[in-house]
Amino acid sequence: MANLQEKIAKLSPAATFEIDGTGILQATVPAKEWHDLAKALRDDKETPMDYLVTIVGADWVESLGCIYYLMSTTDRSMCSVKVVAEGDRETPYIDSVSDLWHIAEIYEREVYDFFGIIFINNKDMRRLFLNIDWVGYPLRKDYDEDPAINPISIENERQSDNTTVYTKEDGKIVKKERAIFHHDDFVVNIGPQHPATHGVLRFRTAVDGETIKKIDVYMGYIHRGVEKLCESLQYPQTLHFLDRLDYFSGQVYHHGLCLLYEKALNIEVSRRAQVIRVMMDELSRIASHCLFMGTYCMDLGATTMLFYTLRVREQILDIFEKTCGARMTFNYACIGGVMQDIAPDFAADVKALLEVLPANIKEYNKIFTGNVIAKNRMEGVGVLSREDAISYDVTGPAGRASGWACDMRKLFPYSIYGELDFEQCVRPEGDSMARFKIHIDEIEQSAKILAQLVDNIPEGEYCVKVPKVVKLPKGQWFQLVEGCRGACGFYVESDGSTKPVRLKIAPPCLPLAGVVEHITTGNKIADLITIGGSLDYIVPDMDR
Amino acid sequence: MENVQYPHIFDFSRITGPIHDWLMGFLPAWLTTTVECVAVGVGLLLVYALLALFYIYFERKVCAAFQCRVGPNRVGPWGLLQSFADMFKILIKELIQLNHIDKFLFALAPYLVIIASMMCFAVLPWGDGLQIIDFNIGIFFLIACSSIGVLGILLAGWSSNNKFTLIGALRSGAQMVSYELSIGLCVVTMVCLAGSMSVTDIVMAQADTWFIIKGHVAALIAFVIYMIAGTAETNRGPFDLPEAESELTAGYHTEYSGIHFGFFYLAEYLNLFIVSGVATLLFFGGWMPLHIPGWDGFNTVMDYIPTPIWFIGKAILLSYIIIWFKWTFPRLRIDQLLSLEWKYLLPINLFNLALMVCIITFHWTL
Numbered sequence: 001m002a003n004l005q006e007k008i009a010k011l012s013p014a015a016t017f018e019i020d021g022t023g024i025l026q027a028t029v030p031a032k033e034w035h036d037l038a039k040a041l042r043d044d045k046e047t048p049m050d051y052l053v054t055i056v057g058a059d060w061v062e063s064l065g066c067i068y069y070l071m072s073t074t075d076r077s078m079c080s081v082k083v084v085a086e087g088d089r090e091t092p093y094i095d096s097v098s099d100l101w102h103i104a105e106i107y108e109r110e111v112y113d114f115f116g117i118i119f120i121n122n123k124d125m126r127r128l129f130l131n132i133d134w135v136g137y138p139l140r141k142d143y144d145e146d147p148a149i150n151p152i153s154i155e156n157e158r159q160s161d162n163t164t165v166y167t168k169e170d171g172k173i174v175k176k177e178r179a180i181f182h183h184d185d186f187v188v189n190i191g192p193q194h195p196a197t198h199g200v201l202r203f204r205t206a207v208d209g210e211t212i213k214k215i216d217v218y219m220g221y222i223h224r225g226v227e228k229l230c231e232s233l234q235y236p237q238t239l240h241f242l243d244r245l246d247y248f249s250g251q252v253y254h255h256g257l258c259l260l261y262e263k264a265l266n267i268e269v270s271r272r273a274q275v276i277r278v279m280m281d282e283l284s285r286i287a288s289h290c291l292f293m294g295t296y297c298m299d300l301g302a303t304t305m306l307f308y309t310l311r312v313r314e315q316i317l318d319i320f321e322k323t324c325g326a327r328m329t330f331n332y333a334c335i336g337g338v339m340q341d342i343a344p345d346f347a348a349d350v351k352a353l354l355e356v357l358p359a360n361i362k363e364y365n366k367i368f369t370g371n372v373i374a375k376n377r378m379e380g381v382g383v384l385s386r387e388d389a390i391s392y393d394v395t396g397p398a399g400r401a402s403g404w405a406c407d408m409r410k411l412f413p414y415s416i417y418g419e420l421d422f423e424q425c426v427r428p429e430g431d432s433m434a435r436f437k438i439h440i441d442e443i444e445q446s447a448k449i450l451a452q453l454v455d456n457i458p459e460g461e462y463c464v465k466v467p468k469v470v471k472l473p474k475g476q477w478f479q480l481v482e483g484c485r486g487a488c489g490f491y492v493e494s495d496g497s498t499k500p501v502r503l504k505i506a507p508p509c510l511p512l513a514g515v516v517e518h519i520t521t522g523n524k525i526a527d528l529i530t531i532g533g534s535l536d537y538i539v540p541d542m543d544r
Numbered sequence: 545m546e547n548v549q550y551p552h553i554f555d556f557s558r559i560t561g562p563i564h565d566w567l568m569g570f571l572p573a574w575l576t577t578t579v580e581c582v583a584v585g586v587g588l589l590l591v592y593a594l595l596a597l598f599y600i601y602f603e604r605k606v607c608a609a610f611q612c613r614v615g616p617n618r619v620g621p622w623g624l625l626q627s628f629a630d631m632f633k634i635l636i637k638e639l640i641q642l643n644h645i646d647k648f649l650f651a652l653a654p655y656l657v658i659i660a661s662m663m664c665f666a667v668l669p670w671g672d673g674l675q676i677i678d679f680n681i682g683i684f685f686l687i688a689c690s691s692i693g694v695l696g697i698l699l700a701g702w703s704s705n706n707k708f709t710l711i712g713a714l715r716s717g718a719q720m721v722s723y724e725l726s727i728g729l730c731v732v733t734m735v736c737l738a739g740s741m742s743v744t745d746i747v748m749a750q751a752d753t754w755f756i757i758k759g760h761v762a763a764l765i766a767f768v769i770y771m772i773a774g775t776a777e778t779n780r781g782p783f784d785l786p787e788a789e790s791e792l793t794a795g796y797h798t799e800y801s802g803i804h805f806g807f808f809y810l811a812e813y814l815n816l817f818i819v820s821g822v823a824t825l826l827f828f829g830g831w832m833p834l835h836i837p838g839w840d841g842f843n844t845v846m847d848y849i850p851t852p853i854w855f856i857g858k859a860i861l862l863s864y865i866i867i868w869f870k871w872t873f874p875r876l877r878i879d880q881l882l883s884l885e886w887k888y889l890l891p892i893n894l895f896n897l898a899l900m901v902c903i904i905t906f907h908w909t910l
Contacts, residue, residue: 188707210711210878301781301875307611367872373782374874525711526785526877 004079007044012037020080021264021477026067028082035095037081038068042100047072049079050390052101053480054506056491057111059140060084064092064115069478069489069506073390073404076411080478085117093166093173096122103393106514114139114227118166118173125164129220129543133158138228139502159218180216181206188525192221196299196529199539201513203528210524215517223543230503235261235470236335238503243329245507246541248288249483251280253505254333256481259414260490261335263479264472272460273337274416279350279453280320280332282446286357287316288484289397289439289446292536296436297368299533300377305368312353312360319349335470337463350454357447361440369437378433382519382531385430392518393511396486397442398535401427401434408482422449432534439536471498483508485536509541553833553847557673584676588665592814597627599813602860603867610871634809637802642704645799649703654800654807656696661814663689668821669747669830671851682743683731686822687724690777693811694720697779700808701796712795715785715878719776722885723783726773729893733766733900734759734826737909747830752837754829758909762900767827769889769896771865774819776881778812781870785878820862824855828862831855 004025008015012033020026029037041049053069065084071077085092096119098105108119109128116137119125127134135149162177181187181204191202200221206213226245230238239257243250255277262269294309317327322343324330332339343349368374384394389402399406407424409417425441427434472494479490486508493502512535520528567576601616601624608615616623642650667682669675679685694717701713737759738746749755756763776783785795797808824830831851835843876884903909 186707188711207711210715297874301784302873304607304611304871307613311612368874371873373876373880376880377874377877524877524879526875 004077008037008041008079008081011040021473021475022260022479024069024478025079026082026476027079028084031065031083031086031094034081034083035097038097038100041070044072047075047077050101052097052104052107052393053078053487054489054491054504055104055107055111056502056504056506057115057117057139058493058502059115061141064089064117064140066094066111066117067491068097069491073406087118087173091118091173092116093118093120095120098122101393102388102391102518103511103514106510110510113137116140120166120168120173123163123165123178125166126160127220129223131158131220132160138225139231180204181214185213190528191218196533197539198295198532198537201537201539201542203516203532205525205528207525210526212520212523212525212528215520215528217513217516219513219539219543221543222540224540226544227503227505230500232499234498235472235500238500239334240331242505243331244540245505245544246483246485246488246509246538247328248291248538249284249485249488249541250328250330251277251284251332252481252483253488254330255281255415256479256483256488257490258333258335259481260477260479260492261470261472264475264477264492264494265335265466265470267336267464267466269337270460270462270464271416271458273462273464275453275457276338276342276462277333278415278417278420279450279457280330280338282449283316283319283350283353285446285484286353286443286450287313289443290316292439293364293368293436296533296536297374299529300374302368302371302374305364308360308363308367312357315349315353315356319343319346319353322346322349334463336466337461339463341462342457347454347457350450354447354451354454357443361443364440369440375433377526377530378436378534379431381432381523381527382534383429383431384515384519388515388518389430392515394486394515394535395511396483396508396536397425397438398435398512399486400425401438402430403428406487408480408487412480414479414481420449420452422446432530435534435536469498471496472500485509485512485538485541505544507541507544509537509539512537513542553672554850555673556671556851560673588662588676592662592665592810593631595817596810596813597631599816599863600627600630602863603813606864606867607871610868631806634806635803639802639804642799645705646703649699650799651804653696653700653703654804654811656699657693657811658696658807658814660689660692660696661811661818663692664818665814667743668818668855669743669825670855671831674831674852675743678742678744680740680742683735683741683746683822683825686818687728687731690815690818691720691724693815694724697796700800704796704799706799709796709798712785712798716779716796718878719779719783719785719881722882723773723776726769726885726889726893727777729890729897730766730770730773731822731826733762733893733897736897736900736904737763743825743830746825747832750829750832752835753910754827754832754834756827759900759903760910762896762903763827765892765896766900767823769893770823770826771862773885773889774823775866775869776885778815778819778866780812780816780866782873782875783881784870784875785881816863816866817859820859820866821855823862824858828858829854 005017008027012029015027015029018026049070049072051071051073053071056067058065058067063084065082068081070079083094085094087093094117096108098108105122105124108122109126111117112125113127113129114137136143161181162179165176165178167174185206188205188207190205191197192200202218204216204218226241239254242253242257245253290309290313294306297305320330321327323346324332384402386403389399389404395406403426405424405426410424422445425438425445427438474494474496476493480487488508489506491504492500495501516532520531567579605615616626619625619629664686666676667686697716698713701709734755735741737755738749740746756767797805800808831854833846833849833854
């Protein structure tokens with residue numbers, strides 16, 4: 001970390017440094033030096049900061065700005081860079097880093113959408129989630145929530161075929177319009193209501209015959225402003241939104257945010273609670289991967305497979321239901337442990353599941369993975385290289401299928417993952433088939449973890465005593481966990497009160513949708529379904 | 545045609561003949577034909593509807609079995625009345641009027657599709673003496689009629705003024721034109737063996753052994769290709785690209801509602817029956833019972849089973865295979881679909897035709 005500090009200090013002499021609550025180095029650099037610093041950090045010979053974990057927009061009342069979380073994939077070193085925007089509150093601006101990290105284009109759009117910070121040279125400076133005629137920037141502290149300003153529209157959705165680009169010429173910001181599609185493109189609107197978009201996601205697809213020329217991803221149809229809502233809720237209340245993001249990783253997301261709060265509050269969680277949480281995480285991973293395989297096969301036209309995978313998933317949901325009382329929105333992990341103790345026959349049920357899993361996996365491979373049509377449809381389709389996976393932030397199974405070892409359980413072992421014996425599954429091919437197969441591999445690994453824990457659930461309390469009113473000390477924290485679809489980051493900034501000043505959720509699915517255009521262009525329409533399905537994005541997770 | 549070889553097969557012309565004579569006794573010839581046509585038409589419609597309902601039920605039950613489910617089991621015993629309920633539901637549904645479409649073509653399309661499949665029924669070998677028209681180019685007529693269906697699909701896709709339907713229709717056009725080639729060549733291969741295009745002659749030529757055995761290798765290859773091409777021709781999975789639910793929502797019939805949608809739906813199932821029926825005719829003897837040369841007792845017992853049961857039974861068994869395809873395989877992509885036809889099936893088929901000619905010329909038939 002000292003090295004990193006020296007390096008940044010050398011590149012940007014004006015930088016100031018501090019360590020945040022999680023032990024991550026934070027450098028504050030002037031906006032003018034940011035782009036050069038970013039370029040130097042990314043192009044560093046030994047430990048290039050090639051992974052832009054997330055961009056957290058923030059409003060510190062006297063100024064607006066962003067915190068960039070960067071990670072090096074070579075030595076896992078992590079740092080954050082705080083950049084205060086130039087300009088006044090009307091038009092704050094920062095240089096875009098979308099030329100360095102592809103994913104920054106979408107992340108910067110999100111910051112623009114919520115905070116109104118303009119990113120100079122970003123090729124697509126539109127709102128990401130909100131309507132194009134939305135008034136105000138909702139995550140700013142002085143945002144006017146009066147419904148009269150932004151009434152609920154009962155008319156058709158307004159949309160524009162143009163996007164905006166801001167450039168800087170002679171120290172002045174110049175706004176330019178740019179058309180998204182060529183004027184004679186045949187644009188097919190896939191979504192928001194479409195069987196294969198896995199939720200209300202919309203692709204405006206320019207096609208030439210059956211070949212895709214360009215895709216414009218449109219999201220925000222189920223944007224609920226979770227981050228905004230959290231700012232007016234107490235810490236324990238914020239947890240409940242997490243079941244409604246990636247609704248298959250509810251357990252994992254709860255776990256992640258609890259870890260972060262517990263770190264901030266210095267709470268030691270009992271071993272029993274930790275084991276239960278990890279088991280729940282892995283159970284939901286299996287259930288989620290099963291559903292992925294089923295729906296993916298259904299996207300490809302093999303409907304029968306869905307029922308074979310749902311069979312296992314139902315069994316897991318039954319286990320959840322016995323313990324949490326719910327099959328989807330579990331609300332299980334809480335600050336200090338878990339909500340209730342496990343059901344008496346939890347261990348027996350898990351054992352029964354572990355018994356049927358191998359036979360089921362064998363069956364999946366028999367009916368689908370080995371099928372010649374499936375192979376033709378998936379092999380070599382939508383190849384994502386390792387470099388692009390990193391640049392587009394494609395984590396989770398999709399990233400690992402591109403050869404990027406990005407399992408947060410291994411990179412930053414949280415909870416008890418450090419003691420467990422399991423492999424990180426990585427495949428080098430990067431095509432849809434690899435993305436499919438890696439899910440099967442991960443089910444096997446999750447089963448391995450469960451097998452280690454099921455007989456070793458220690459006795460003890462399932463939830464430690466926590467103050468009735470949770471107040472986080474002043475400061476900021478960042479936590480990464482491995483959700484079912486990839487790395488999920490949580491950022492919390494506290495001013496010492498009972499409510500967060502800023503809670504940012506960096507979901508894995510937003511980058512997954514962001515990479516769709518890159519790997520589908522030039523393929524067939526049917527491949528859009530193959531590739532989109534294999535990336536396995538969940539729309540509520542990207543929209544939040 | 546008098547059936548000398550197998551006298552125990554019940555010849556349905558023993559029933560139809562006297563009726564015809566009776567009508568001719570007091571009606572002029574043109575009126576007799578008209579009356580007969582109407583009667584046959586009504587009968588055909590009834591068979592058509594019943595078969596479609598049966599097929600819907602059958603497919604749902606079969607696919608439920610594949611998917612570890614029960615399938616329809618609430619309406620009537622074993623859910624038998626489910627498809628009747630579905631039919632009445634679809635009959636009373638509203639036909640939604642769309643703006644910005646070509647109204648005439650839009651309304652015409654489903655009728656074209658259903659008429660095409662109905663016309664094919666005319667030449668199917670339902671039973672001994674139960675054929676509606678028996679003329680010397682029967683099988684050729686059937687192929688010609690089934691080609692009209694694609695016209696309906698193209699029209700449906702075009703007139704809906706919707707990009708999804710248009711892509712679906714164009715896919716369908718490419719697919720049907722390609723696979724009709726394979727079907728045609730398979731038929732030609734088998735016609736060579738039969739030495740006739742008349743449906744009755746083809747059936748009678750299989751009186752001692754079915755063509756699938758008589759033509760052995762060549763017939764087997766032709767059968768496999770025919771089943772693949774036939775599945776493609778009926779737009780069923782894994783070749784259901786024109787509908788491709790997950791890609792094009794419902795393909796060419798996205799915009800249809802009520803009974804117009806019902807027509808496409810019915811036609812799909814009836815085409816399934818026709819494809820299996822033709823396969824039965826070409827490879828498994830049509831209505832001809834199973835005969836094993838030399839086993840006279842066995843043959844006689846087989847002959848007592850009415851011929852329509854043989855035909856429909858065989859056709860349903862073959863449909864079962866096609867349904868099995870659908871619920872097992874994922875869907876192909878359009879370029880893979882076309883390369884399968886033009887790069888593999890077509891050359892194999894041409895080679896197979898030559899092989900069949902050799903088999904016939906050198907009397908290698910079994």
